[in-house]
């Protein structure tokens with residue numbers, strides 16, 4: 001059996017939801033579980049967080065999986081219908097749809113389905129990805145209210161482009177545009193993602209939509225999830241499967257990018273980019289063996305990586321090696337690989353064994 005194992009700590013997930021609730025001060029929480037629960041497993045995360053007020057997904061198929069697992073709360077499809085035919089599926093599964101574009105309004109207007117659809121009206125306050133321009137909000141809201149098959153309890157939402165930069169005035173401007181566009185209109189408000197909850201009290205609204213912090217992933221550059229008061233949920237580990245005595249001057253791995261500076265032991269661990277460990281991890285990226293940080297040497301390959309064992313003379317074949325987790329922040333590995341922690345947890349492949357503790 002391959003040894004690459006992702007361990008998911010359910011207590012940490014639950015503690016992170018509780019911490020988000022405290023910070024959100026009464027706002028309801030949409031637990032964002034898109035991309036297979038940021039790589040932690042959609043059904044698993046939803047089961048552990050079954051008391052979340054709602055779930056947020058990027059695909060109708062994920063909504064279908066959550067309904068099949070028996071979850072009854074609201075499920076918001078964050079980009080709504082991609083085509084007119086999606087409307088029937090959204091209604092059948094009782095999914096909420098984010099409505100962000102004129103084309104979706106036309107599909108809705110032409111739709112004669114009597115089952116009420118709950119919609120979240122998305123306003124583009126500066127992200128310039130999805131959403132109606134602020135000056136169109138009143139008109140769009142009126143059109144939606146006039147549609148018999150649209151539920152009248154419409155949620156106003158927007159998304160931040162830089163809420164992780166706590167001193168960046170762009171977020172304050174987005175909040176001001178949102179407030180102006182929705183002023184006097186009845187209905188709940190939803191602005192904040194994880195970083196919005198942490199750094200922008202004015203953005204709390206009636207609902208928050210949080211992903212990263214639920215999983216204990218940092219949303220602030222240079223900090224770990226734990227630095228921000230959240231517990232890492234995933235740890236990735238594998239085993240040492242070979243120890244090789246190499247001589248000074250011998251080269252390790254594809255293209256021989258690393259040369260032994262002296263006679264030394266090099267360890268081989270059963271992890272590679274075929275498991276989702278980043279090929280871009282720079283030489284020197286640490287792993288943890290028996291509490292000691294040891295550097296990766298040479299290139300990460302599909303199934304294997306190699307580590308410098310000079311600081312671990314007592315290492316044995318079969319020892320567990322931690323790639324990231326509580327004692328080795330995934331943020332640090334992401335930084336070495338030129339990416340963010342979200343990218344690493346989302347990248348776990350099917351051959352990684354998932355266990356819960």
Ligand SMILES: *Cc1c(COP(=O)(O)O)cnc(C)c1O
Nearest residue numbers: 032078159193194209210211212
């Ligand atoms: C992914 C996503 C979120 C969650 O963002 P985090 O930074 O992970 O909390 C919230 N809203 C929308 C629209 C998203 O796409």
